[in-house]
Amino acid sequence: MPGMPNRTTVMTAAAALLAALASAPNRCPALEPAAPTAENPKVHCLNEPKLAYVDQQGRTPFDPKIVMGTPFSRGRAVVRLAGGEQAIIDGRGEVLVTLKDLDVRDGLVDGYALFLKDGKYGLISDDGKISAEPRFRTLQSLSEGLAVYQDDDGKWGYVDARGKVVVKARYRRALAFQGGLAEVGMADGTELCGLVNAEGRELVPPTQYRAYPLGGGFGAVWPRREGKMSLIDASGKWIARDKFEDFEDFSEGTIPAAISFEEKTRQGPLLITSQKKLWGFLDKQGNWTIKPQFLAARGFAGGLAPVSTGAAWGYINPQGAMVIPPQFSVAYGFSEGRAVIKVGDPRQDVCGVIDTRGALVVPCRYSEVGACTNGFHRAFTDKIDAVLNSSGQAIWQKNKP
Numbered sequence: 001m002p003g004m005p006n007r008t009t010v011m012t013a014a015a016a017l018l019a020a021l022a023s024a025p026n027r028c029p030a031l032e033p034a035a036p037t038a039e040n041p042k043v044h045c046l047n048e049p050k051l052a053y054v055d056q057q058g059r060t061p062f063d064p065k066i067v068m069g070t071p072f073s074r075g076r077a078v079v080r081l082a083g084g085e086q087a088i089i090d091g092r093g094e095v096l097v098t099l100k101d102l103d104v105r106d107g108l109v110d111g112y113a114l115f116l117k118d119g120k121y122g123l124i125s126d127d128g129k130i131s132a133e134p135r136f137r138t139l140q141s142l143s144e145g146l147a148v149y150q151d152d153d154g155k156w157g158y159v160d161a162r163g164k165v166v167v168k169a170r171y172r173r174a175l176a177f178q179g180g181l182a183e184v185g186m187a188d189g190t191e192l193c194g195l196v197n198a199e200g201r202e203l204v205p206p207t208q209y210r211a212y213p214l215g216g217g218f219g220a221v222w223p224r225r226e227g228k229m230s231l232i233d234a235s236g237k238w239i240a241r242d243k244f245e246d247f248e249d250f251s252e253g254t255i256p257a258a259i260s261f262e263e264k265t266r267q268g269p270l271l272i273t274s275q276k277k278l279w280g281f282l283d284k285q286g287n288w289t290i291k292p293q294f295l296a297a298r299g300f301a302g303g304l305a306p307v308s309t310g311a312a313w314g315y316i317n318p319q320g321a322m323v324i325p326p327q328f329s330v331a332y333g334f335s336e337g338r339a340v341i342k343v344g345d346p347r348q349d350v351c352g353v354i355d356t357r358g359a360l361v362v363p364c365r366y367s368e369v370g371a372c373t374n375g376f377h378r379a380f381t382d383k384i385d386a387v388l389n390s391s392g393q394a395i396w397q398k399n400k401p
Contacts, residue, residue: 039075041091044376044387046396052079053093054387056375058395062093070107072374076126078104078113088128097128109142112161123147123161132163141176146198148174158182158200166200179215179250180234195219195232203236216250218284231255231286239286245277251299251333254281254318259292279307281320290320298333302356306331306339313341315358324358336390338372353377353392362392 043053043061052069055061066089068080075091078099086099088108103116104124111126115134122134123142136159138150146158146166157169158177167174173185180198185191186206194206195213203219204211210222217234229247231239248256258279265272280292281300296308304315304323314326329349330342337356342349343364352364353372362369362377369388370378377388386397 039091041072041075041077041093042375043072043091044374045069045071045077046387048396048398051396054396056389056395058387058389062089066093073108074111074126076108076111078107088126099124099128106142110145112142112145114139114142114147121149123163125161131161132159135163141174143176143178144180144198146177146182148176156184158196166198167196168200171206178213180217181213181219183212195221197234197236201236203232203234214247214250214255216255216284218250218255220244220247231257231282233284239284240282246279248297249299251301252303252318254283254289254300254305256280256297256299256305257282257292258297261292281305289318290316293320298331301334301339302337304334304339304356306333315339324354332371336372336375338377340369340371340377351379353388362388 043055046052046054047068050064050067051060052066053060053062065082066079067082070078072091076088076096078086079089080086086102086104087095088097088099089095101117102124105114105116107113108126112123112131115122115124117134120134121136121139122130123132123139125131136149137152139147141148145161148156149159149169150156151169155169156171156174157165158167158174159165171184171186175183177198181195181203184194184196184206192206193208193211194202195204195211196202204221208221208223209225211219213219218239219232221230221232228242229244230241231244231247233239243259244257245260246258256279258277260275260277263274263276265274278292279294279297280288281290281297283289294307295310298306300318303317306313307316309326312326313328313331314322315324315331317323328341328343329346332340334356338353338361340351341354342351344350350364351366351369352360353362353369355361362379366379366381368380375390379386379388379394383400384397385400386394389395
């Protein structure tokens with residue numbers, strides 16, 4: 001493991017990298033945006049006055065009567081029209097159905113949306129038909145066809161898109177499903193956690209210090225704060241028990257996982273023992289595909305995973321080879337062939353975007369950049385709020401108050 005450089009070295013290297021990146025030509029050709037279709041709209045939900053959506057050129061692609069929107073799901077979205085009524089549109093902006101007497105909340109998720117009518121919550125499908133009658137005190141956190149509901153006693157459980165109870169309301173806390181698992185908390189007022197699966201089975205009773213889904217049908221369980229973490233799958237099978245210090249989310253067949261080890265260093269006559277944490281990658285059976293060797297790691301996306309050597313972040317391939325050399329102060333996972341990175345001193349670093357070759361697509365000049373979604377990034381500085389298209393151009397921006 002390389003030694004940690006001193007502060008002056010880090011700042012000098014970061015400044016040199018920042019200057020190089022800022023002056024480097026854009027070696028990545030612009031992605032050609034696909035033409036919008038009813039199933040695949042290439043738009044960004046903006047919800048600015050008279051600008052509910054923008055396309056790759058920053059234009060309003062739909063009828064101006066659409067004054068507010070929500071993100072598209074399966075080629076459809078809930079919008080508000082100029083007259084005040086809500087409607088469902090397709091990817092071309094054509095109104096498929098007008099929603100009457102329903103207050104739809106949060107937009108469509110996997111073909112369904114929550115709505116409120118006469119003080120009760122129900123579910124509507126993306127063809128405008130009611131799939132679950134409005135009879136629930138509260139519905140929220142719709143994900144993977146299941147929504148969290150609250151009964152009249154204030155306890156939480158889960159219903160499916162038809163309103164059928166899948167997990168009876170008996171918890172004090174119930175969070176959204178992720179990869180077939182959901183975190184639940186004790187109904188007796190304690191903060192202890194457990195896990196339930198999508199069939200309604202309580203895989204891990206809510207007696208753990210922490211328990212949470214990792215996606216892909218896996219969950220992390222931490223029985224005691226001073227103990228080690230375990231890995232479980234959605235069937236209730238323990239993959240590995242009491243071995244790990246931390247996990248990141250499952251992606252592309254692997255789970256980033258951390259273990260601790262003792263490091264001994266000599267200081268004069270003294271032998272100092274300290275605990276260090278190293279990250280590697282597990283397969284679905286709990287075997288190491290990449291042995292622990294990194295000081296931090298995130299999941300694979302597009303065949304690349306960000307890892308930290310301690311001095312800087314870079315990207316490895318599934319064989320563990322470093323394919324984008326460590327050079328960033330922070331690196332995030334890829335999305336649609338783009339990844340957000342940071343360069344500079346950690347207290348004053350700036351964000352940019354790279355492609356899968358490590359070429360700079362968006363210059364490092366923003367204080368924050370969101371992941372690429374449907375060909376767009378949201379970007380911020382202390383003075384502006386902007387939307388960037390797939391080639392990194394700011395197609396819309398406004399000054400902050």
